[in-house]
Amino acid sequence: MTNILKQSWNGIQSFWKEEDGIGTLEMVLIIAVILIIALAFKSKITAVVTGMLDYMGQKSEEFKK
Known part of the structure; x- marks a missing residue:
């Protein structure tokens, strides 16, 4: 067993x-x-990230209440 581990x-x-590499x-x-x-999908990426941040902001405000 030790030999197998060593190998x-x-x-x-x-x-x-x-x-x-x-x-x-x-x-x-x-x-x-x-x-x-x-760069090709910059507007789409920005829209998705903005939407996610808005959603998280809304949820954090709901959590605070």
């Missing part, structure tokens, strides 16, 4: 130390796509 722990450690170009592209989508 599992070594596998987890090697996975954690592995440096293969997302490169800088991929990160920049992902951020660019997210920004483009956010």
Whole structure:
């Protein structure tokens, strides 16, 4: 049983130390796509957030009463 735990722990450690991953170009592209989508739906996002904040304000006022 101890051997299995040791092997599992070594596998987890090697996975954690592995440096293969997302490169800088991929990160920049992902951020660019997210920004483009956010700008395209800016009015919708603003309306949803405003509605949620208004609703939470109303509920907090009801709770205070």
